[in-house]
Amino acid sequence: MAEIDQRTEVKEFLSSRRARITPEEAGLPAYGGNRRVKGLRREEVALLAGISVDYYVRMERGGLAGASDGVLDAVASALRLDEAERDHLFHLARRSSAPGRSRRPAVPVRxxxxxxxxxxxxxxxxxxxxxxxxxxxxxxxxxxxxxxxxxxxxxxxxxxxxxxxxxxxxxxxxxxxxxxxxxxxxxxxxxxxxxxxxxxxxxxxxxxxxxxxxxxxxxxxxxxxxxxxxxxxxxxxxxxxxxxxxxxxxxxxxxxxxxxxxxxxxxxxxxxxxxxxxxxxxxxxxxxxxxxxx
Missing domain, CATH: 3.30.450.180 (Beta-Lactamase)
Structure with a gap:
């Protein structure tokens, strides 16, 4: 593995969390019996989070840069993220907003x-x-x-x-x-x-x-x-x-x-x-x- 790609990380994390929630679990009607996606659709996540579909689609494609804490909290709630998952989402967002930041230096044991x-x-x-x-x-x-x-x-x-x-x-x-x-x-x-x-x-x-x-x-x-x-x-x-x-x-x-x-x-x-x-x-x-x- 040559690198850990930030946009791929965001895409795979959000899509995997979306896939585990059914419309019924989210309190949404499941129109039609032949859904093409596992779990929630992107537009359903956007509805639950109170943001536009285009904005959520951009986020799930890796575009977390500039997302406010309020938007991230809303997405975390819509996807029912636990504490670790929420922290991970915020870490990904911070890294997306500062892609050129140097990595943390190694910490020796005093x-x-x-x-x-x-x-x-x-x-x-x-x-x-x-x-x-x-x-x-x-x-x-x-x-x-x-x-x-x-x-x-x-x-x-x-x-x-x-x-x-x-x-x-x-x-x-x-x-x-x-x-x-x-x-x-x-x-x-x-x-x-x-x-x-x-x-x-x-x-x-x-x-x-x-x-x-x-x-x-x-x-x-x-x-x-x-x-x-x-x-x-x-x-x-x-x-x-x-x-x-x-x-x-x-x-x-x-x-x-x-x-x-x-x-x-x-x-x-x-x-x-x-x-x-x-x-x-x-x-x-x-x-x-x-x-x-x-």
Whole structure:
């Protein structure tokens, strides 16, 4: 993939969101039983958004430049976009209005952030960017994600692990299908924020070339924000861990996300994390980091 084309992104995103809504769901009459389009027609979206058909057609062809927040909000409501999808639409519009803007510079992990991670001794925590590059981690996170970090390529990348190491990823992530869907959706969100990121373009191209599953997920046009939730992992040493996940975007370090994994006291998962900490203490050295279990 040589580039992420902005107009194509806009066209495919809006048309895919339009295709999933039926006239009945939108409260519109469905005249005739032989509709040629899946979902809403463009003129129906325009009607729901309160804008002219010509204006909406121009928007769906990639012409978001100059669209006001009010128009974007109206289109988002007409298409029933969720929070992530709405943010994505606004990112696309901002990029359309400033096509020559240089891409965001790479954000390094400040030493103070590594100190914060190292101070968190009872919970795995790491810092990644929007491309899923693992930029910093504490000891427990290095132990928890030792299968991901077994690839000598640095920075390690969770998206590559999920899509290019499918057997290992399916063994590690209990709900691999959901993880794969979320990873592609978050990468799509990142592409809307910064389509000129050469490393992101290269990553999407690599995954598209080597993974048919990624091609399908990418083509879905789904987007997703970093959010809290639950993740179930099967660690090769301590077994299954059902962990609570908190992902926090870092305002002082734009583009970086801190993710922390915890388990309630007294649960099987908490005991598993304690066992993992003991195992990690015997595995790690300053020179080599965590060795892959085996």
């Amino acid at each position: 030493p103070a952030l590594q100190q914060v991670l190292d101070a968190m001794t009872d919970a795995p925590a790491w810092i990644c960017n929007g491309r899923y590059d693992v930029l910093a981690a504490n000891r427990l996170a290095r132990a928890l994600f030792s299968p991901v970090l077994a690839d000598p390529r640095r920075p390690a990348n969770t998206a590559r692990f999920v899509y290019l190491e499918p057997e290992a990823a399916r063994a590690f992530f209990v709900d691999h299908d959901r993880i794969a869907r979320d990873v592609a959706a978050k990468l799509r969100m990142e592409a809307g924020r910064d389509p000129d990121d050469e490393e992101l373009i290269a990553l999407v191209g690599e995954l598209s070339t080597r993974s048919e599953l990624f091609r399908r997920r990418w083509a879905s046009q789904d987007v997703r924000l970093h959010r809290s939730g639950r993740k179930s992992l099967h660690h090769p040493v301590v077994g299954r861990l059902d962990l609570d996940v908190e992902s926090l975007e870092m305002p002082a370090d734009p583009g970086l996300v801190l993710t922390v994994y915890t388990a309630p006291t007294g649960t099987v998962a908490a005991d598993g994390l304690a066992l993992l900490a003991s195992w990690a203490a015997g595995q790690e050295s300053p020179a080599t980091g965590v060795r892959a279990p085996g």
